[in-house]
Amino acid sequence: MSTLNKVMLIDDDQINNFVCETIIKSENFAKQVISFEWAEDALNYLKEARSAAPQDFPELIFLDINMPGMDGWQFIEEYRKLPESLTQRCCLFMLSSAVDRKDIITAKNMLEVKDFFSKPLSSEILNIIREDYMR
Template structure:
């Protein structure tokens, strides 16, 4: 398995981000974890990274759906505008507590979304990602 250099978390729940960061670090899943509570801030970060060829673009993003301001769907709409040579090497996963079947189906039908996972993030989810996507 290759080593993930950078994982991005986008979730308005600060505690969830903290827990996810710890799970990712404890599992030695990635070298670096960056987290954002606002999707707008995450998008700005990605746009900035895209302008700097020496900066590592995240290889994996965990995205929540329901957030204030820009939600997960709006984020994906803007994410699609980023350079394809960067996004094509990034796996985007929905990580949400949403139980609306429509959200799950919508996520699974989006080319940008590799998989929909229900919170909380776990070692089992990371193992699935390692086995199927990395």
């Protein structure tokens, strides 16, 4: 399987980001992992990459739902405003500890969201993504 160039993690839990980054790297899933604890910072990064360095736009984003400030739903609303030429090359996955069935259904019904996975990130989840979304 091919290795992605860049994966972005958006989660307010610093430990979770560290664990995710470790798994992604140990599975040779991506060459680079960038993480943000604030969705606003991640969005600013994407907006900057849009104009300054489109090659820096990630190929995959793992997004948490419940975060202080801008939550996952608000992030998606703003993400929709980015150029489709960039977002269509990026797979967006919800990675959350949310167990509310309504959140899961809402996420799966959003065009931007490829799938919803429950934390913690695992090798199995990465394999599902490789098999179902990276062909």
